[in-house]
Amino acid sequence: MLVAERWQRIVQLVNERGSIRVTELSELCQVTEETIRRDLDRLESEGKLMRSHGGAVSVKEAQSEVPFLERETAHADFKSAIAKEAVSHIREGDRIILDASTTAWYMAKLIPDMQLTILTNSMKVALEVSGKEKIQVISTGGLLSPKSLSYVGPLAERSLDMYHVHKLFLSCKGVHIQRGISESNELQALIKRKMISIADETYLLADHSKFGMQSLTQVAAWPEIKHVITDGLTNKEDVERIREKGVHVIQLDKE
Amino acid sequence: MLVAERWQRIVQLVNERGSIRVTELSELCQVTEETIRRDLDRLESEGKLMRSHGGAVSVKEAQSEVPFLERETAHADFKSAIAKEAVSHIREGDRIILDASTTAWYMAKLIPDMQLTILTNSMKVALEVSGKEKIQVISTGGLLSPKSLSYVGPLAERSLDMYHVHKLFLSCKGVHIQRGISESNELQALIKRKMISIADETYLLADHSKFGMQSLTQVAAWPEIKHVITDGLTNKEDVERIREKGVHVIQLDKE
DNA sequence: CTTCTTTTAATCAAAGATAAACAAAGACAA
DNA sequence: TTGTCTTTGTTTATCTTTGATTAAAAGAAG
Numbered sequence: 001m002l003v004a005e006r007w008q009r010i011v012q013l014v015n016e017r018g019s020i021r022v023t024e025l026s027e028l029c030q031v032t033e034e035t036i037r038r039d040l041d042r043l044e045s046e047g048k049l050m051r052s053h054g055g056a057v058s059v060k061e062a063q064s065e066v067p068f069l070e071r072e073t074a075h076a077d078f079k080s081a082i083a084k085e086a087v088s089h090i091r092e093g094d095r096i097i098l099d100a101s102t103t104a105w106y107m108a109k110l111i112p113d114m115q116l117t118i119l120t121n122s123m124k125v126a127l128e129v130s131g132k133e134k135i136q137v138i139s140t141g142g143l144l145s146p147k148s149l150s151y152v153g154p155l156a157e158r159s160l161d162m163y164h165v166h167k168l169f170l171s172c173k174g175v176h177i178q179r180g181i182s183e184s185n186e187l188q189a190l191i192k193r194k195m196i197s198i199a200d201e202t203y204l205l206a207d208h209s210k211f212g213m214q215s216l217t218q219v220a221a222w223p224e225i226k227h228v229i230t231d232g233l234t235n236k237e238d239v240e241r242i243r244e245k246g247v248h249v250i251q252l253d254k255e
Numbered sequence: 256m257l258v259a260e261r262w263q264r265i266v267q268l269v270n271e272r273g274s275i276r277v278t279e280l281s282e283l284c285q286v287t288e289e290t291i292r293r294d295l296d297r298l299e300s301e302g303k304l305m306r307s308h309g310g311a312v313s314v315k316e317a318q319s320e321v322p323f324l325e326r327e328t329a330h331a332d333f334k335s336a337i338a339k340e341a342v343s344h345i346r347e348g349d350r351i352i353l354d355a356s357t358t359a360w361y362m363a364k365l366i367p368d369m370q371l372t373i374l375t376n377s378m379k380v381a382l383e384v385s386g387k388e389k390i391q392v393i394s395t396g397g398l399l400s401p402k403s404l405s406y407v408g409p410l411a412e413r414s415l416d417m418y419h420v421h422k423l424f425l426s427c428k429g430v431h432i433q434r435g436i437s438e439s440n441e442l443q444a445l446i447k448r449k450m451i452s453i454a455d456e457t458y459l460l461a462d463h464s465k466f467g468m469q470s471l472t473q474v475a476a477w478p479e480i481k482h483v484i485t486d487g488l489t490n491k492e493d494v495e496r497i498r499e500k501g502v503h504v505i506q507l508d509k510e
Numbered sequence: 511c512t513t514c515t516t517t518t519a520a521t522c523a524a525a526g527a528t529a530a531a532c533a534a535a536g537a538c539a540a
Numbered sequence: 541t542t543g544t545c546t547t548t549g550t551t552t553a554t555c556t557t558t559g560a561t562t563a564a565a566a567g568a569a570g
Contacts, residue, residue: 018260019257019259020257022528023527032549033527033528034528034529034550037528037529038547052258052259053257053258053259053526053527053528053556054557055257055259057260057263130399131401133401137398137399138396138397138398139394139396139406141393141395141396141397141406142393142394143391144381144385144394151394153393155396155414159396159410159414287559287560289518289559292517292518308517308565309518
């Protein structure tokens with residue numbers, strides 16, 4: 001039997017059974033366990049399977065082993081980099097708003113434990129910062145939106161009315177050079193408009209995928225947004241045109 | 256069975272059940288408890304689960320800071336039984352309040368998916384019922400109390416002001432035959448008073464350990480409480496005296 | 511707070527699995 | 541053919557995993 005054939009057979013067997021022992025493969029392929037081990041090492045380095053003491057497990061099986069917290073990995077690196085930059089704009093003593101976006105959630109994870117008041121409509125953000133002793137967390141209540149675990153509706157808006165903050169860190173669905181930012185959900189748009197109205201300064205957190213998109217509901221025009229933080233893949237011309245509107249745009253380096 | 260397979264199985268079981276004991280895993284996987292402990296240590300260091308005395312908790316459960324395996328302790332059994340009885344008083348279409356107590360959290364777990372509006376100041380309760388499609392969840396916002404993950408303060412009270420509910424399920428720190436119910440925390444007491452004022456009927460959920468205790472702040476006198484649900488260990492005389500005040504007391508059987 | 515029980519961590523020995531070194535066999539090109 | 545390279549098997553030393561035993565720690569109960 002050809003070597004390549006054996007490799008193929010091993011991968012197939014592992015995938016069929018989910019897992020298999022070296023001993024068994026040795027018998028099935030009629031080669032010594034040593035050879036099987038060498039095959040497995042090689043196949044693992046090619047990502048075809050995962051090694052385990054005594055045998056191998058299929059990649060698929062091994063992946064389902066990590067079903068915990070959080071699905072979104074797309075753009076995660078960009079979001080996380082943007083979040084990091086945004087966090088560096090927070091000062092001791094600030095009162096800030098974090099919205100219910102993934103980027104805000106990353107921010108919540110990154111914020112150091114310092115004297116700070118955080119107002120949010122996101123349950124995930126609230127949960128994340130609740131462990132930090134010096135941070136005071138205020139949650140708008142409201143109707144709980146089950147998918148995003150965020151609060152919306154009239155109660156959320158009225159809650160915001162009671163406060164005033166220094167900085168707002170906001171995300172959106174679409175960023176348009178002329179028209180400003182937009183949101184796909186009417187309820188979310190209302191909340192975001194309210195947030196902008198009670199904040200001194202608004203930081204828009206938007207990765208490159210948001211640019212050029214326009215969504216259902218307009219949230220704000222450019223003069224209302226003071227800062228934009230975006231990643232290195234955003235079109236430089238777009239960035240320049242937004243700067244011409246008087247917005248302070250921070251573009252991160254590529255990678 | 257391959258080690259990796261066992262690890263997968265353990266992670267899966269932990270995630271399905273939220274928590275699991277070493278003993279059970281040992282039986283299910285047919286290895287000694289020692290081995291399971293070593294597996295758990297390893298899986299914990301990989302972030303796949305969280306270790307706890309006697310077993311393991313899924314990462315998700317652990318985030319909601321639930322005292323692990325509390326359900327298996329004596330007190331928890333009472334609380335769970337009381338919660339079960341309380342849930343049976345909920346009707347399709349009801350608007351109800353669940354407070355931020357452990358018992359309310361048990362209720363949240365037990366409530367079937369039916370057309371219902373739940374108003375709560377507990378993040379844990381909100382999280383728990385957020386998965387149920389037919390249930391509308393409204394959270395009072397407010398200042399987040401990190402230990403209990405509940406909302407308190409003026410914003411929470413004002414939020415409650417906007418609503419009216421049919422039934423309130425309430426717990427407390429102390430139940431006094433003459434003076435009614437009390438709470439150790441002033442902020443919590445204010446919230447609870449407000450809750451009582453916007454509810455048609457109040458169900459007090461109190462296990463036997465609460466009786467005879469009197470805490471700092473008075474929350475309500477007897478006429479305001481319409482129903483009391485307690486367990487079988489509560490002094491029968493106490494129960495009788497409370498009934499004389501015109502309160503409908505449901506005492507569960509022992510066990 | 512103290513006692514009693516359960517759970518854990520540490521250590522050891524045995525079984526099993528692995529990696530490293532080396533030799534043998536086969537493939538292939540000059 | 542010869543020399544080199546790859547693949548495979550063999551041997552041996554090493555590392556991992558496991559269960560058993562025991563002392564210490566943590567929790568529950570009174």
